[in-house]
Amino acid sequence: xxIAEELERLQSLRERGAISDEEFARAKAQVLGAxxxxxxxxxxxxxxxxxxxxxxxxxxxxxxGLGHSTGLPSWAWRVIFCLTLLxxxxxxxxxxxxxxxxPQEP
Numbered sequence: 001x002x003i004a005e006e007l008e009r010l011q012s013l014r015e016r017g018a019i020s021d022e023e024f025a026r027a028k029a030q031v032l033g034a035x036x037x038x039x040x041x042x043x044x045x046x047x048x049x050x051x052x053x054x055x056x057x058x059x060x061x062x063x064x065g066l067g068h069s070t071g072l073p074s075w076a077w078r079v080i081f082c083l084t085l086l087x088x089x090x091x092x093x094x095x096x097x098x099x100x101x102x103p104q105e106p
Contacts, residue, residue: 052105
C-alpha cells in the first residue's frame with residue numbers, strides 16, 4: 001500500500017469517527033516517519049548487516065560473518081560451502097563473490 005493510499009484510509013477512518021483526531025495525527029506521523037526513514041536509508045535490513053568477520057575466520061571471514069548475521073553457526077556455513085563446492089564449483093564462486101563484495105565488520 002502506498003503512502004497516499006494509507007493517508008486516504010486514515011482520513012476516511014477519521015471522517016467516519018472510527019479514530020479520533022489525536023489518533024489520526026499519531027498514525028499520520030507514523031506513516032510519514034516510516035516513509036522518511038526508508039528514503040533516508042536509516043532502516044537496517046539483513047543485507048545491510050552482512051559483513052565478513054574479523055575474529056571467526058579461516059580464510060576470508062565470510063562464513064563467520066554469515067554465522068554472526070544469521071542463526072546458523074559458522075561451522076554449518078563452512079559445511080554448506082564445502083558441499084556446494086561439489087556442484088561444479090558453485091560454492092567456491094559464491095564464496096569468492098561474498099569475499100569480494102562483503103565489507104569487513106568494524
